[in-house]
Amino acid sequence: MTMSCGKARRLLWPDAGPRAVTPExxxxxxxxxxxxxxxxxxxxxxxxxxxxxxxxxxxxxxxxVRDRLFQTVARARTGSPGAKQQAAARWAxxxxxxxxxxxxxxxxxxxxxxxxxxxxxxxxxxxRATRGEGIVSSDTAVVARWLASRLPFAMDVPTLPxxxxxxxxxxxxxGRRGGVVEYTAGGRxxxxxxxxxxxxxxxxxxRGDDVRVASREGYHVAAWQEPGLVHALxxxxxEATLVELARLCMAKMMAFLDGPRPGRExxxxxx
Amino acid sequence: MRQxxxxxxxxxxxxxxxxxxxxxxxxxxxxxxxxxxxxGHQADAEDLLQDAALRAFEGFASLRxxxxxxxxLFTILVRTHFNRARAGRRRAESVxxxxxxxxxxxxxxxxQPAATPEDVxxxxxxxxxxxxxxxxxxxxxxxxxxxxxxxGFSQREAARMLEIPxxxxxxxxxxxxxxLRDRLATTARELRLWRPL
Numbered sequence: 175m176t177m178s179c180g181k182a183r184r185l186l187w188p189d190a191g192p193r194a195v196t197p198e199x200x201x202x203x204x205x206x207x208x209x210x211x212x213x214x215x216x217x218x219x220x221x222x223x224x225x226x227x228x229x230x231x232x233x234x235x236x237x238x239v240r241d242r243l244f245q246t247v248a249r250a251r252t253g254s255p256g257a258k259q260q261a262a263a264r265w266a267x268x269x270x271x272x273x274x275x276x277x278x279x280x281x282x283x284x285x286x287x288x289x290x291x292x293x294x295x296x297x298x299x300x301x302r303a304t305r306g307e308g309i310v311s312s313d314t315a316v317v318a319r320w321l322a323s324r325l326p327f328a329m330d331v332p333t334l335p336x337x338x339x340x341x342x343x344x345x346x347x348x349g350r351r352g353g354v355v356e357y358t359a360g361g362r363x364x365x366x367x368x369x370x371x372x373x374x375x376x377x378x379x380x381r382g383d384d385v386r387v388a389s390r391e392g393y394h395v396a397a398w399q400e401p402g403l404v405h406a407l408x409x410x411x412x413e414a415t416l417v418e419l420a421r422l423c424m425a426k427m428m429a430f431l432d433g434p435r436p437g438r439e440x441x442x443x444x445x
Numbered sequence: 446m447r448q449x450x451x452x453x454x455x456x457x458x459x460x461x462x463x464x465x466x467x468x469x470x471x472x473x474x475x476x477x478x479x480x481x482x483x484x485g486h487q488a489d490a491e492d493l494l495q496d497a498a499l500r501a502f503e504g505f506a507s508l509r510x511x512x513x514x515x516x517x518l519f520t521i522l523v524r525t526h527f528n529r530a531r532a533g534r535r536r537a538e539s540v541x542x543x544x545x546x547x548x549x550x551x552x553x554x555x556x557q558p559a560a561t562p563e564d565v566x567x568x569x570x571x572x573x574x575x576x577x578x579x580x581x582x583x584x585x586x587x588x589x590x591x592x593x594x595x596x597g598f599s600q601r602e603a604a605r606m607l608e609i610p611x612x613x614x615x616x617x618x619x620x621x622x623x624x625l626r627d628r629l630a631t632t633a634r635e636l637r638l639w640r641p642l
Binding site for chain 2: 178179180181183184187189190192215218219223224225226227229230231232233234236239242243244246247248249327328365399401402
């Protein structure tokens with residue numbers, strides 16, 4: 175063996191990735207065949223790397239950390255200045271009140287609703303919203319910023335034909351915070367929910383762009399999903415109109431992601 | 446072995462939703478890395494993660510190859526960390542005792558085999574000890590061993606992220622593994638679990 179163990183180990187270092195076969199590498203490989211200690215060294219390096227990879231610490235991000243992170247990103251997305259802390263604190267009090275009230279109402283309601291279709295909870299929340307508080311504004315940007323500072327995910331505020339933007343609020347479903355955009359249409363109210371998927375907020379059974387429809391006490395729900403989120407439009411508009419609006423929301427969502435797709439809004443009426 | 450996978454971004458590349466999907470997919474690993482880089486201090490790790498996420502959001506439109514999103518996010522996290530360390534007048538990217546080629550060969554030459562730690566420690570004990578041993582490593586060694594051994598990046602990827610030569614990554618890996626092994630062995634001996642080969 176003419177090559178030193180140190181040089182052979184450096185040349186055959188296991189993390190180096192693919193290497194050209196040079197005379198020096200060939201000499202190192204010949205050294206390895208004859209040197210048990212070098213074989214043990216390389217095996218031990220691989221072994222230490224393997225156990226560190228397999229059982230090394232990978233703590234998940236705590237939920238609060240995750241929420242704060244996505245709220246920060248959402249604020250950056252909507253251009254909300256981070257310095258508006260006084261306003262944020264004021265709205266935090268309002269939001270906390272809403273969340274508490276919604277939570278209590280949810281607990282009360284869930285006691286007698288174990289057998290319900292989970293989708294009906296959208297209709298319940300829509301009805302509760304007539305007594306709720308949040309932000310009152312017809313300005314899409316203002317509403318989007320309000321939601322962005324409170325939700326751990328991106329929520330679009332779509333402009334829908336014949337619907338007038340009224341404001342937004344938060345909702346709690348299965349302990350998960352969601353957003354609700356409120357509209358009016360000729361005196362009727364329509365709510366657009368976006369909530370994280372969860373055990374009690376199950377997405378529609380079918381995938382793709384299918385809209386699932388349900389009714390409860392005169393209110394219709396048109397719900398659809400994207401990965402991780404459930405969307406629902408709720409109101410007492412005719413079911414077909416609500417479904418058409420739901421499809422328009424989906425199209426707008428895609429347009430938001432892929433580019434504009436004009437020409438569909440005129441087809442929807444809210445009679 | 447745990448597998449690291451990179452999913453395709455479902456939303457349109459460059460959109461804010463696509464960014465949030467990418468971030469959501471890797472947020473746990475990024476947090477874990479931030480935690481290790483910050484020596485186990487959660488508040489510092491969260492601060493670093495937020496800073497890195499904002500930088501990534503601002504630069505997301507420049508990410509052309511969506512399958513490279515994971516390495517791109519980690520690169521931003523690591524560089525943000527070292528930029529902050531530099532701002533704190535710490536030379537984080539180089540170690541005075543980094544080994545040159547000859548010194549690396551001498552160190553490799555001196556290696557002595559030992560019993561493997563998982564022979565004597567349970568998986569939970571091992572995970573705790575590895576976490577503690579990682580946090581006790583010098584800063585640059587910790588970054589290298591976490592990126593390569595824990596997160597599974599290649600030596601070349603880690604070198605690009607840290608902006609150091611591959612040979613330096615190799616020598617830091619070796620030194621970090623040697624320290625990890627010695628600390629794990631010490632722990633096992635303290636627990637009277639150690640049995641030599």
